[in-house]
Amino acid sequence: MSSGIDEAFASDALTESVRRLCADFPAEYWRTADEQHRFPVEFRQAVADAGYLGVAMPEAYGGSGLGIREAALILKAIAGSGAGASGTSAVHMNIFGLHPVVAAGTEDQKARFLPPIISGEHHACFAVTEPNSGLDTGKLETVARRDGDRYLITGRKIWISTAQIASHMLIVARTGGEGLKGLSLFYAPLDRSKVEIREIDKMGRAAVDSNMLFIENLEVPVENRIGAEGDGFRILLHGLNPERILVAAGCIGLGLAALEKATVYAREREVFGRPIGANQGVAHPLAEAWAKLEAADALMMRAAALYDSGQPCGPQANAAKYMAAEASFAACEAAVLTLGGMGYAREYDVERLFRESMIGRIAPVSRQMILNFIAEKVLDLPRSY
Ligand SMILES: Cc1cc2nc3c(=O)[nH]c(=O)nc-3n(C[C@H](O)[C@H](O)[C@H](O)COP(=O)(O)OP(=O)(O)OC[C@H]3O[C@@H](n4cnc5c(N)ncnc54)[C@H](O)[C@@H]3O)c2cc1C
Known part of the structure; x- marks a missing residue:
């Protein structure tokens, strides 16, 4: 490096x-x-x-x-x-x-x-997203029906990453009532006789699967319900900020990896009798990408410091995830363009990183929903949805 x-x-x-x-x-x-x-x-x-x-x-x-x-x-x-x-x-x-x-x-759980x-003996996937509700979590349709000392979960989930290899599933399902207050959280053994798992063919990150799940009467013991019935979404909220911080960290690393490959290439590749990196048209997009990644990194570390010291960090965590995903995408784009035709060849890896850099802009929450959050909670603008 x-x-x-x-x-x-x-x-x-x-x-x-x-x-x-x-x-x-x-x-x-x-x-x-x-x-x-x-x-x-x-x-x-x-x-x-x-x-x-x-x-x-x-x-x-x-x-x-x-x-x-x-x-x-x-x-x-x-x-x-x-x-x-x-x-x-x-x-x-x-x-x-x-x-x-x-x-x-x-304590028992x-x-x-x-x-x-x-x-590493167990691996859990996390099942929230559904085909019909999208980002509107209050409209989730998967149902957990109480049956004696167990629940039976039935419904469909989409995009669930690592389900192909997971032994367990942290799953949100409706136990009663409408909206977010009707949701509960369960830790379920992933019984493949009750869950059909179909991999989604996707743009990138093919090493790690994402899947459509068809769930039919999946049994979960009552003692595997996390928190009280109806508390599922409230519990998930606890984890949203640290999750955004960790996604930001991954995006920054990914962008730096692409930048490293591009700068190595720009120093070594000679065209018109000199390294292509000697041209400002090549060097400046890479320098700008570094500046953006560095800024996102500072914001991410600030959000992490706030979280670790028990202070509110919602605006910083959301902004860090937004900035990191955008900076990562920009760095990958600059890297592909720096390598010219070789940027498009699998052998040089920047096309793989470029494809992967789109994920942070979409999941676990989209760019628009982050900006909605900042507009409403930080800038006190009217809620737009
Ligand atoms: C690679 C990958 C892995 C994933 N892994 C998981 C996983 O493991 N578990 C899991 O539960 N989910 C997972 N997801 C799902 C992911 O969290 C969702 O795709 C994401 O939250 C967006 O939801 P959606 O696709 O339903 O978009 P939709 O809700 O259908 O929205 C579509 C577009 O419309 C925009 N939009 C919608 N409403 C508004 C509004 N009010 N204002 C402005 N814009 C709006 C959104 O921002 C988005 O751009 C994964 C997704 C991907 C791509």
């Missing part, structure tokens, strides 16, 4: 050790996983073996008890290694996905669910 880009990463021991781990998973590994739609199992195991999955989990259950800042550094370094969104998405759910259990689970997630 070049020295200028190096500085955009906090130069601490954690980042360095994650980079060392990622060095065993070079660009060819991620290129092949993407081409073959193959989940990066070895990588996920290596991250688990190094103890990083539990970075932000409580020490009492085998985690390290550190903050969102440390989790963000790990995800930024993973994406920045060239693993991109395939790398971060392979471990994101283990690192952070069970935050609702930490925040609202009983924490003791049962957290240790196998931290060790």
